[in-house]
Amino acid sequence: MELDLKDKVAIVTGASKGIGLTVVKVLGREGVRVVAGSRNTTPELAQLCNTYDVTIVTVDLATTDGPNSLIQAAVRKHGKIDVLVNNVGVASPRSGFLDISDDEWQRVFNLTFFSAVRASRAALSHLLLSKGVIVNISSINARLPFPMVVDYSAAKAALANFTKALSEEFAPRGVRVNAVAPGPVRTPFWTDPGGFADAVAAGAGVTAQTALNDTVPRNMGISTGRITEADEVADLVAFLASPRAANITGTEFVIDGGQIKTT
Ligand SMILES: NC(=O)c1ccc[n+]([C@@H]2O[C@H](COP(=O)([O-])OP(=O)(O)OC[C@H]3O[C@@H](n4cnc5c(N)ncnc54)[C@H](OP(=O)(O)O)[C@@H]3O)[C@@H](O)[C@H]2O)c1
Numbered sequence: 705m706e707l708d709l710k711d712k713v714a715i716v717t718g719a720s721k722g723i724g725l726t727v728v729k730v731l732g733r734e735g736v737r738v739v740a741g742s743r744n745t746t747p748e749l750a751q752l753c754n755t756y757d758v759t760i761v762t763v764d765l766a767t768t769d770g771p772n773s774l775i776q777a778a779v780r781k782h783g784k785i786d787v788l789v790n791n792v793g794v795a796s797p798r799s800g801f802l803d804i805s806d807d808e809w810q811r812v813f814n815l816t817f818f819s820a821v822r823a824s825r826a827a828l829s830h831l832l833l834s835k836g837v838i839v840n841i842s843s844i845n846a847r848l849p850f851p852m853v854v855d856y857s858a859a860k861a862a863l864a865n866f867t868k869a870l871s872e873e874f875a876p877r878g879v880r881v882n883a884v885a886p887g888p889v890r891t892p893f894w895t896d897p898g899g900f901a902d903a904v905a906a907g908a909g910v911t912a913q914t915a916l917n918d919t920v921p922r923n924m925g926i927s928t929g930r931i932t933e934a935d936e937v938a939d940l941v942a943f944l945a946s947p948r949a950a951n952i953t954g955t956e957f958v959i960d961g962g963q964i965k966t967t
Pocket residue numbers: 717718719720721722723724725741742743744745763764765766791792793794795815841842843844885886887888889890891892893894
């Protein structure tokens with residue numbers, strides 16, 4: 705399918721690894737001029753700059769000014785914005801609600817929810833001019849709250865609600881807003897030392913790799929028997945960002961291998 709994304713300008717938050725990095729790759733391959741924001745530059749992201757039209761902006765998106773500075777850098781470079789992918793988010797494995805301090809709640813909300821609020825606010829005047837698109841990366845935890853990530857689940861629920869409200873306000877003026885809600889995706893979020901694979905592995909007495917390939921799909925009821933790959937999420941984002949999805953707005957697309965059992 706031809707996505708007609710060539711020469712569009714897209715901003716991707718949280719772009720140095722995982723889903724964000726993969727979205728940069730897929731959009732770059734489609735001929736999009738991508739502005740990639742994260743605190744660090746990984747060799748994988750630097751490599752994409754050699755292959756596609758990718759500009760790296762080093763930014764802390766947890767700060768009040770970070771999201772706006774990323775948007776302004778993109779406008780300075782390309783003069784317009786067509787697509788904003790609010791991907792950045794953070795979760796830490798918790799032993800339960802009583803484990804989480806006020807500062808931790810604020811840290812998780814700041815990056816998972818307020819970065820999207822701030823980036824969207826800064827980008828909207830440009831998206832209104834281009835009749836652009838916002839894609840928010842939510843999570844199945846928005847509607848499937850887990851005690852292990854109670855703060856993150858609440859932040860993603862806020863993001864899902866925000867997605868709908870924005871879509872209602874701005875659809876009549878030509879801006880589409882949708883969300884992608886993945887179940888577990890094979891990224892450093894899971895695979896980094898101290899990440900969720902290690903936490904599951906410790907509980908189950910298996911290796912992190914067995915936890916990801918076997919324990920997680922089985923214990924979480926993933927019907928396909930496997931977790932999602934980042935490329936599968938990025939392809940969905942690219943479709944939603946494209947004119948092929950021109951009449952889709954205010955919708956959340958779950959990609960979870962059948963983990964959510966309700967209709
Ligand atoms: N993986 C999953 O199972 C899963 C499932 C559902 C939803 N999601 C959502 O998908 C999104 C991406 O997840 P992922 O698994 O790809 O995460 P990841 O592998 O942990 O990557 C996170 C990205 O965000 C960047 N980042 C973190 N803190 C930042 C900050 N303060 N400022 C700027 N950039 C920052 C990181 O780069 P730097 O460290 O260089 O800043 C990195 O590029 C998140 O919103 C997550 O909640 C993930």
